[in-house]
Amino acid sequence: xxxxxxxxxxxxxxxxxxxxxxxxxxxxxxxxxxxxxxxxxxxxxxxxxxxxxxxxxxxxxxxxxxxxxxxxxxxxxxxxxxxxxxxxxxxxxxxxxxxxxxxxxxxxxxxxxxxxxxxxxxxxxxxxxxxxxxxxxxxxxxxxxxxxxxxxxxxxxxxxxxxxxxxxxxxxxxxxxxxxxxxxxxxxxxxxxxxxxxxxxxxxxxxxxxxxxxxxxxxxxxxxxxxxxxxxxxxxxxxxxxxxxxxxxxxxxxxxxxxxxxxxxxxxxxxxxxxx
Amino acid sequence: xxxxxxxxxxxxxxxxxxxxxxxxxxxxxxxxxxxxxxxxxxxxxxxxxxxxxxxxxxxxxxxxxxxxxxxxxxxxxxxxxxxxxxxxxxxxxxxxxxxxxxxxxxxxxxxxxxxxxxxxxxxxxxxxxxxxxxxxxxxxxxxxxxxxxxxxxxxxxxxxxxxxxxxxxxxxxxxxxxxxxxxxxxxxxxxxxxxxxxxxxxxxxxxxxxxxxxxxxxxxx
Numbered sequence: 001x002x003x004x005x006x007x008x009x010x011x012x013x014x015x016x017x018x019x020x021x022x023x024x025x026x027x028x029x030x031x032x033x034x035x036x037x038x039x040x041x042x043x044x045x046x047x048x049x050x051x052x053x054x055x056x057x058x059x060x061x062x063x064x065x066x067x068x069x070x071x072x073x074x075x076x077x078x079x080x081x082x083x084x085x086x087x088x089x090x091x092x093x094x095x096x097x098x099x100x101x102x103x104x105x106x107x108x109x110x111x112x113x114x115x116x117x118x119x120x121x122x123x124x125x126x127x128x129x130x131x132x133x134x135x136x137x138x139x140x141x142x143x144x145x146x147x148x149x150x151x152x153x154x155x156x157x158x159x160x161x162x163x164x165x166x167x168x169x170x171x172x173x174x175x176x177x178x179x180x181x182x183x184x185x186x187x188x189x190x191x192x193x194x195x196x197x198x199x200x201x202x203x204x205x206x207x208x209x210x211x212x213x214x215x216x217x218x219x220x221x222x223x224x225x226x227x228x229x230x231x232x233x234x235x236x237x238x239x240x241x242x243x244x245x246x247x248x249x250x251x252x253x254x255x256x257x258x259x260x261x262x263x264x265x266x267x268x269x270x271x272x273x274x275x276x
Numbered sequence: 277x278x279x280x281x282x283x284x285x286x287x288x289x290x291x292x293x294x295x296x297x298x299x300x301x302x303x304x305x306x307x308x309x310x311x312x313x314x315x316x317x318x319x320x321x322x323x324x325x326x327x328x329x330x331x332x333x334x335x336x337x338x339x340x341x342x343x344x345x346x347x348x349x350x351x352x353x354x355x356x357x358x359x360x361x362x363x364x365x366x367x368x369x370x371x372x373x374x375x376x377x378x379x380x381x382x383x384x385x386x387x388x389x390x391x392x393x394x395x396x397x398x399x400x401x402x403x404x405x406x407x408x409x410x411x412x413x414x415x416x417x418x419x420x421x422x423x424x425x426x427x428x429x430x431x432x433x434x435x436x437x438x439x440x441x442x443x444x445x446x447x448x449x450x451x452x453x454x455x456x457x458x459x460x461x462x463x464x465x466x467x468x469x470x471x472x473x474x475x476x477x478x479x480x481x482x483x484x485x486x487x488x489x490x491x492x493x494x495x496x497x
Contacts, residue, residue, distance in 0.1 A: 162295065180288065181298030190297055191310065199283035199297045201304045204464070246451050 022082025025075045032071055040067070040120065047127070048134030052150045056131060059123040066116030073109025077102040142167035160190065163197070211248035215241055303463035305386075305470060315471045319478045322441070326482055329434055330489055336426045343497045344427050347419055358494045359431070360417035367410055368487050371480040374403050378473045385469040390461035393469060397453035400476070404446040411439050434486050441479045448472045 007026060008014055017023060040063075048054045081102050086093065093099055137146035146169055148157050159178035165171035179199070182188045187205040192198055218241035226234030284296045306312055337343055347354040381396035414435055420428030452469055459465075 159294075175293050177285065177293040177295050179297055180294045181283075181296045181300075188302075190300075191308070193308070199295060199300060200308055201300045202297060202302045203310065204302055242447055246447070249451055250455070 017082055019087055020082035021078045021086045021088055024088050025078030025082055028078075029075045032075070037067075040064075045139070046145075047124070048138050049145055049150045049152070051128060051131075052134055053127055053129075053131035054134050054138055055123050055127045059119055059126070063116050063119040063123060066112050066119060070109045070112030070114075070116055074106050074113060075109070077105045077109075081106075137169065140169075142169045144168055206248075206252035209248065209251055211244050211251060214244040215248065218244055301463075303467050305467060309467065311467070311471060315474060319475065323478075323482070326437065326485070329430065329437060330485070333430045333434065333489055333493070336430050337493075337497055340427060344420075344494050345425055347424070349424075350419065354419055357419040359414075359419065359491055361491055363410055363414055363417060364487055364491055367407055367414075368483060370403060370407065371483055374400055375477055375480055377403075378476050382470050382473045385461065385466040388461050388463070388466060390456055393461060393466075394453060394456040397449050397456065397469070401446060401449035401453055404442055404449060408439065408442050408446060411435065411442065431490055434490055438479075438483055438486055441482065445472075445476055445479055448475065 008017070008023060017026075044055050044060060081099055082088075084097075084099065084102075086097070086099050134150045136149055138150075139146070144161055144163070145152075147161050159180070160182070161168065162172075162177050162179065164173065164176060168176075179190060182190060182202060187207060189203050189205060191200050191203045193200050218237045221237035221240065222234045226232070226237065281299055281301055283300060286294055286296050288294045303309075307316075342356070344357050344359075347357045350357070377396060377400055381393055381400065384392035384396060415422075415432065418428060418431050418435075420431075422428055422432035449472065452465065452472060455465060
């Protein structure tokens with residue numbers, strides 16, 4: 001919301017436009033332009049990694065054209081309406097104000113934006129099944145998520161990749177080293193040094209467990225029941241949370257020593273089967 | 277780190293370049309470990325809470341002519357009801373001494389000496405239980421109920437805030453000691469004991485600060 005505040009936090013401007021349509025226009029301009037458009041962009045960018053299929057390009061152009069034009073048509077006139085004295089949160093106004101035409105323009109823009117979003121939904125539904133196959137890296141992008149297949153397997157990578165720079169997909173040599181030596185028998189990850197990212201130690205994560213959920217539920221109980229109904233709930237659920245944390249500690253260690261909670265149902269390679 | 281605990285660049289059976297990390301340790305101490313960061317950042321955020329409460333104490337001081345304010349409702353009335361000094365002073369001494377014990381436990385755990393670590397953890401757990409019981413007598417020694425005035429409220433808040441740290445420490449000491457009674461001491465749990473020790477040193481340091489604010493502040497401000 002920071003972006004919405006920069007202009008309106010200025011006292012001289014706020015004095016003029018406070019509680020007018022200018023405010024509504026301005027924060028929608030900032031939020032949709034600054035957050036919603038990038039969200040759509042990210043969806044187009046990562047949809048192929050997620051589903052293995054590209055969104056349709058032609059529908060995408062229609063989507064962006066409708067949304068872009070509709071967006072400006074909706075919210076730009078509202079700035080002018082606000083400066084012209086129209087207050088926010090009003091549903092009607094006398095004809096003598098001459099706000100009619102600009103409001104009509106904004107209504108047309110809103111419908112165009114709606115059509116744009118509809119195009120997007122149709123694009124997703126259609127491309128999910130019939131879109132062009134993406135392959136691992138359809139954009140020739142530089143970051144590591146594009147090094148694995150689309151969609152990726154549950155374990156991310158068969159071989160843990162290494163980075164030779166900030167853009168590994170562009171900078172890595174074809175025979176770039178991969179990492180081996182982590183066990184498959186438990187959830188083990190590789191920790192690196194903070195600045196140089198050199199391999200430092202192997203870190204055992206906890207296995208599957210119900211205790212984190214119980215901890216979260218007790219936090220919710222503390223804040224919701226304790227905050228709204230009776231403060232003693234907070235004390236009670238604090239105790240529950242302590243028990244849940246004890247249980248979490250106790251069983252996570254057991255799970256850490258339990259073989260083969262990782263990659264269940266997938267056949268292990270022969271030989272040095274506890275390493276990858 | 278010795279040479280046997282490093283990643284080795286080598287070639288796998290298909291002739292591909294690989295970095296073999298199988299010799300790397302699975303438990304490390306200090307800022308290399310993610311858990312160390314979790315513990316440290318917890319202490320950082322809690323230090324912020326303590327700092328805000330201490331700032332509130334000094335802010336509230338501005339609103340009173342005398343400090344602590346007189347308590348006319350007491351029988352007989354108290355005109356300068358400073359909180360009693362002996363018990364919290366004794367607590368401070370015990371806590372500082374327990375830091376030496378904690379350091380000894382940490383050394384034993386790093387050496388994977390389960391017997392000494394277990395003995396030390398049960399001892400420090402008992403010490404914290406005593407400290408928690410003492411804390412309830414300290415509330416009484418403030419000579420005000422928590423809702424009598426702003427001075428009483430902020431002092432009770434500071435004592436209560438530190439009481440939660442004692443309760444957390446008691447829980448940690450208990451669970452680690454209980455674990456050592458049921459299982460052997462491995463490197464992961466030696467690391468847990470090390471982090472609990474760091475948290476305990478921090479708890480003691482916070483008490484040293486609060487002791488100065490609550491007990492010396494009431495006499496000097």
